[in-house]
Amino acid sequence: MTFPDGSVREYPKGVTIFDVAKSIGPRLAKATVAGRISDHLVDLDYPIDGDVSLILVTEDSEDGFEIYRHTAAHIMAQAVKRLKPDVKLAIGPAIEDGFYYDFDIEEGLSSSDLTDIEAEMANIINEDLPIERVEMTKDDAIKFFEDMGEDYKVELINGFLDKNVSFYRQGEFIDLCRGPHLQSTKRLKAFKLLNVAGAYWRGDSKRPMLQRIYGTAFPKKAELDAYLNMLEEAAKRDHRVIGRSLDLFSIQEEGPGFPFFHPRGMVIRNELEAFWRAEHIKEGYQEIKTPIILNRGLWENSGHWEKYRENMYFTVIDEEDYAIKPMNCPGAILLYKRKLHSYRELPIRIGELGLVHRHELSGTLHGLMRVRCFTQDDAHIFMTPSQIKSEIQKVIDLVDRFYNIFGFEYHVELSTRPENAIGSYEVWEQATTALKEAVEEKGMDYIINEGDGAFYGPKLDFHLKDCIGRTWQCGTIQLDFIMPERFDLSYIGDDGEKHRPVMIHRVIFGSIERFVAILTEHFAGAFPLWLAPVQARIIPVSAVNADYAKDVERRLANAGIRVESDLRNEKLGYKVREAQLEKVPYMLVVGDKEAESDEVSIRGRAKGDLGRVTVEQFIENALEEIQQKAVITC
RNA sequence: GCCGACGUGGCUCAGCUGGUAGAGCAGCUCACUCGUAAUGAGCAGGUCACCGGUUCAAGUCCGGUCGUCGGCUCCA
Numbered sequence: 001m002t003f004p005d006g007s008v009r010e011y012p013k014g015v016t017i018f019d020v021a022k023s024i025g026p027r028l029a030k031a032t033v034a035g036r037i038s039d040h041l042v043d044l045d046y047p048i049d050g051d052v053s054l055i056l057v058t059e060d061s062e063d064g065f066e067i068y069r070h071t072a073a074h075i076m077a078q079a080v081k082r083l084k085p086d087v088k089l090a091i092g093p094a095i096e097d098g099f100y101y102d103f104d105i106e107e108g109l110s111s112s113d114l115t116d117i118e119a120e121m122a123n124i125i126n127e128d129l130p131i132e133r134v135e136m137t138k139d140d141a142i143k144f145f146e147d148m149g150e151d152y153k154v155e156l157i158n159g160f161l162d163k164n165v166s167f168y169r170q171g172e173f174i175d176l177c178r179g180p181h182l183q184s185t186k187r188l189k190a191f192k193l194l195n196v197a198g199a200y201w202r203g204d205s206k207r208p209m210l211q212r213i214y215g216t217a218f219p220k221k222a223e224l225d226a227y228l229n230m231l232e233e234a235a236k237r238d239h240r241v242i243g244r245s246l247d248l249f250s251i252q253e254e255g256p257g258f259p260f261f262h263p264r265g266m267v268i269r270n271e272l273e274a275f276w277r278a279e280h281i282k283e284g285y286q287e288i289k290t291p292i293i294l295n296r297g298l299w300e301n302s303g304h305w306e307k308y309r310e311n312m313y314f315t316v317i318d319e320e321d322y323a324i325k326p327m328n329c330p331g332a333i334l335l336y337k338r339k340l341h342s343y344r345e346l347p348i349r350i351g352e353l354g355l356v357h358r359h360e361l362s363g364t365l366h367g368l369m370r371v372r373c374f375t376q377d378d379a380h381i382f383m384t385p386s387q388i389k390s391e392i393q394k395v396i397d398l399v400d401r402f403y404n405i406f407g408f409e410y411h412v413e414l415s416t417r418p419e420n421a422i423g424s425y426e427v428w429e430q431a432t433t434a435l436k437e438a439v440e441e442k443g444m445d446y447i448i449n450e451g452d453g454a455f456y457g458p459k460l461d462f463h464l465k466d467c468i469g470r471t472w473q474c475g476t477i478q479l480d481f482i483m484p485e486r487f488d489l490s491y492i493g494d495d496g497e498k499h500r501p502v503m504i505h506r507v508i509f510g511s512i513e514r515f516v517a518i519l520t521e522h523f524a525g526a527f528p529l530w531l532a533p534v535q536a537r538i539i540p541v542s543a544v545n546a547d548y549a550k551d552v553e554r555r556l557a558n559a560g561i562r563v564e565s566d567l568r569n570e571k572l573g574y575k576v577r578e579a580q581l582e583k584v585p586y587m588l589v590v591g592d593k594e595a596e597s598d599e600v601s602i603r604g605r606a607k608g609d610l611g612r613v614t615v616e617q618f619i620e621n622a623l624e625e626i627q628q629k630a631v632i633t634c
Numbered sequence: 635g636c637c638g639a640c641g642u643g644g645c646u647c648a649g650c651u652g653g654u655a656g657a658g659c660a661g662c663u664c665a666c667u668c669g670u671a672a673u674g675a676g677c678a679g680g681u682c683a684c685c686g687g688u689u690c691a692a693g694u695c696c697g698g699u700c701g702u703c704g705g706c707u708c709c710a
Contacts, residue, residue, distance in 0.1 A: 197705030198637025205707055209637045212705070244645080253683075253701055311708090356710090361635050362701090364708065374710065461710095473710065510710040542667045569667085577671035591669060603670055 002053040011048070018044040018183075021056050031058040033067050033187075034180040041067070043133055043180040059219045069094035071131065071182040072191050072217035077101045078173035079120035080213070083113075089175065090152040090201060090210050097227070098216030102199055104152065105211050114193040114213070121191065128186040129171040133179055141165045141176070152201065190224035191217035194231075239520035240367040246525050246533070246582060248516070249368060257365045257372030259513060264533035267562065268516055271531050272509065273353060275405075275629070276377050283398055285349040285379055290331025292355060296321035301486055302330045303422050307455045311358045328354035329480075329505055332380040333487050341491040346501065347383035347391055353512070354378050368517035369472070375512040381504040382489070388502055392438035392460075392477060395506050399462055399475045402508050406519065407631045411471070412444055413461045415452035422455055423482040431479040432458045456482045457505075466522050474510035474518070479503075526583045526605060530626045536618075537584045538565040538600070539575045541591030548595040552588065552615055559619045561626075580605060586622065 001020065002008050011020060017035035021028050021044075035042050036055040041063060048054070057063045073092035080087055080103055092101030136144065138157060145153040153176050157165055168177045170185055182188065193215040201207040218224040235241075243249050248265035251258070261269060277287065293315065299305040304312065304326065313324040325331065332350050341348065357373045364370050383391050403410050414435060417428045435458055439446050446460070453459050462475035480503040483489075490498040509515040519527065529535055536556060540549040549565045556563040566575045572589070579587045588600040593612075600618055602610040613621075625632070 195704055196638065199706045200636075203706070205636065209706080211637075214705080251702095256701065358709085361708070363635065363637095363706080365702090370709075376710065476710075507710070514710060539670080541669050544667075571666095571668055571673065572670060573668090574672055575670090580671055587670075589670060593669090601670080609670065 001048070001051070004053075004055050013049060014047045016045050016047055017042060017054070017056070020048070020054065024056075028056065028058070031060070032056045033059045033064050033182055036063060041180050044183050046180075066094040067180055068182060068188070068219060069099040069217050070177075071185075072188055072215065073099040073101045074131075074168065074170065074173070074175055074177070074181065075121050075124050075185055075188055075191075076117060076193070076213060076215060077103075077175060078124055078170065079117045081173060082120055082124075083116060088150055088152055091156070092175075098194070098214060100199075100212050100214045102201070102210040102212045104201075104208060114196065117213070118191075118193050121188075124171070125185050125188050127171065128184055130184050131168055131170045131181045133181075134167040134169055134174070135164050136167065137164055138162070141167070145176070188217060189219055190221040191215060192224060192228065237521045237524045238367075239369070239517040242520050242525040243367065243517075248520070248533070251367070251371075256362065257360060257370075259368055259371055259373075265516065267533040268519070268527065268531050269512055272512060272515065273377075276353070276509070279398065279401070280349075280351050280379070283349070283394065285351040287351045287353075288332065288335055290328060290335070290352060290354065291325075292357075293317075293322050293324055294331065296323060298330050298334070299323045302333075302483065303455065303486065304330070307420055307422065311360075313357050313359060324357045325354070326356050326358045327505075328352050328356060328376060328378045329380060329483060329503075330487075332378075333483060333489065333503075336380075336382055336489060337487060341382070341501075343384060343491050343493050343499070346491060347381050347387050349379060349381045351377070351379040368513040371511075371513055374514065376507050377509045377512060378505070378507055381506070382484075382491075382501045383504070384491070384493075384499070385502055388434045388479070388504075389438050389441070391504055392435065392479070393442060395477050395504065396438065396442055396444070396460075399477075399508050402475075403462070403464065405629055405631075406522070408522070409465045410462050410474075411465075412439060412446040413449050413452075413463060413473075414439070414446050415449040415454075415459045415461060417458065418451050418453050418455060420455050421453070423457075423485070427481045428458065431481055435460050435477070435479055454478050454480075454505075456480050462508075464518060466518055472510075472514065472518055474515065475508045476506065476510065478505040480505060526585075528629065528631050529585050529622065530629045532583070532585050533562065534564055534582070534584050535562045535622065535626070536564075536586040536588055537575075537579045538563065538588045538590060539572060539579065540565070540567065541572055541589065543567075543569070545590050545592065545595060549590050552590060552600060555615055556619060556622075559623060561619065561622055576603065586618075588618070 001011055018029065018032070021032040032044065034044060034057040035046060036057055037048070037052045041057065057067065059065070059068050070093065073094065077089055077092055080101070084105060088104040090102035090104060093099065138160065141157050142154055145157065156176060165176060166179060167174050168179055168181050193213055195214050197212050197214065198209050199212040201210055216224070216227060218227065243265070246264060247262050248268065249259050249261050252260060280287070296305065304323070308326060312326050315322050315324065331354070332352060335350065336348065353375055355373060355375050360370060360372050365372070381391055416432055421428065439460060457478045457480040459476050459478040461473050463471040464474050465471050484501050484503055489501050491501050493499045519531070538549045538553050540546050546567050549567065553563050553565045566579070568575070576587060583605055585605055587603040587605070589603060590600055594600055599612045599614050601612050602618065604610050
């Protein structure tokens with residue numbers, strides 16, 4: 001037997017995974033939950049036959065977690081079956097941070113049922129039921145589940161290609177499963193059921209709606225507690241909560257999905273947009289603004305009327321149909337078309353912070369993350385086919401520069417031709433290859449999403465990782481050979497003939513609104529100085545220092561620092577507390593001592609008392625920090 | 635849109651099995667003039683999301699609508 005470290009050991013034929021683990025050490029035997037033999041996961045009691053390379057899967061490994069949680073899902077299903085014998089089981093996999101199981105339950109489930117289910121799970125664990133693997137032929141298995149009335153399992157088995165299917169049995173409970181599993185229910189230590197939600201059978205909205213219970217499980221209680229703690233922390237960072245307490249934005253009942261930006265939220269937006277403009281000018285972009293409402297003919301021409309209509313809003317003006325734009329590209333195209341272009345002008349890069357409206361399903365709305373109107377930091381690049389690769393690579397570099405400023409990690413996904421695509425396969429192939437080559441030459445890793453492209457072209461998506469580890473699609477680069485065709489775009493080549501340009505559609509923030517939300521959660525409201533709605537708050541020690549406070553305020557404001565004085569009739573501690581809760585980066589305490597020496601006492605929101613400096617010195621340091629767009633804790 | 639839960643003053647939440655609403659914070663007024671996370675006292679503030687029904691009586695029960703939340707689905 002060969003082990004991952006390259007060592008080789010001899011064992012008698014038929015030795016089990018558990019025996020092997022035990023022969024190496026008792027601690028290892030205890031932690032081992034399964035084995036991996038040439039890429040196949042097997043149970044602990046699996047007899048090994050012949051020369052193999054073996055990896056012992058311990059409960060703290062990725063595979064181990066999955067097995068552990070999968071068993072947790074089975075135990076939960078068993079508990080639910082005991083409490084509600086008429087449920088039908090659907091599927092119950094392990095997922096990234098836990099597991100779920102889908103049930104078809106007549107009377108439904110509520111979160112109050114979770115406590116009962118948890119209690120029953122504890123019973124099952126205490127019963128120390130051995131978990132055994134059973135195999136049956138497909139036909140027997142179908143008959144078996146038909147007799148039990150488990151329609152979903154029957155459907156699953158019918159979809160299998162193998163002749164035999166495996167089951168796992170624990171006590172009176174048996175479930176279709178590939179395995180492997182823990183050896184006994186007793187091995188499940190720390191678990192918690194988290195919430196109940198609806199989920200369609202096989203994710204298809206035309207199929208029955210099932211009840212899904214989410215839970216999580218860990219080998220150690222401390223790990224579970226740490227995870228639950230993290231969830232609480234994440235909830236505290238929720239941009240909807242912080243957005244309200246910091247008065248950044250709101251969503252009113254009168255406009256579901258249509259956010260209101262408050263003065264403080266606007267500061268963040270405006271800073272992001274100013275940064276965006278500065279960087280794009282450096283990269284040779286021009287900026288435009290196109291109308292929000294344009295007539296029906298344009299959208300028919302672009303294909304949106306046909307392919308995107310269910311997501312669009314419409315209006316009628318002088319008895320003519322108009323659409324509210326869901327994308328900015330047709331407007332940009334009209335601008336390109338208004339005159340002849342020479343190949344010498346290309347590439348033409350046109351940016352637009354464009355407000356688009358899309359009808360999203362009511363159930364999907366989520367703070368600023370998912371809204372019905374948002375501002376794309378859009379740009380359209382018109383170019384010759386020979387410029388494709390270098391232009392894509394320039395955009396990739398720009399995206400990288402942007403994300404680095406905020407300290408975000410990200411990964412790239414390539415989405416290919418969707419079902420409802422327009423344009424020929426050849427054109428799609430060409431575009432997809434161009435994108436691939438561009439990333440590969442950059443030496444970047446990427447994932448392929450088959451069939452996930454826009455209807456007019458394939459795309460590269462950039463996914464940011466936020467503080468909770470969730471990923472959000474922000475940047476996207478879409479290559480488009482089709483719109484130029486549909487709108488009959490052209491440029492005059494060096495041969496004096498008309499040629500067809502190629503287009504890139506791209507965004508970097510994606511949506512300004514969503515990006516504000518992501519930043520809010522990422523920084524937990526403690527924005528870097530350059531983005532902070534209020535950069536400094538002056539806190540006079542008592543009312544007699546109000547004049548000096550106003551003087552300092554004026555000087556900071558003249559230097560371009562966003563500053564406020566808190567002259568309210570409150571104690572110093574009270575004002576400090578409030579500024580802390582508002583995550584104001586710098587609190588400047590001014591009393592008699594400071595007034596005499598033209599100084600301020602700095603309190604950083606994270607570091608506390610930073611000592612006294614002159615007003616001039618503070619201004620200089622702050623401006624430097626703002627200019628650097630530093631992501632530091634002050 | 636679908637499944638489930640929820641919807642009480644600006645915010646966070648009480649209000650038992652139906653008997654015409656309560657707290658803390660915030661706000662306002664007054665006193666205190668204060669050195670780094672809450673000074674004290676007083677005042678004001680609610681058609682209990684909306685519409686309809688049951689009842690002598692509805693925040694509380696029933697139905698519908700809207701919205702929010704957790705998911706599914708979709709996507710920036």
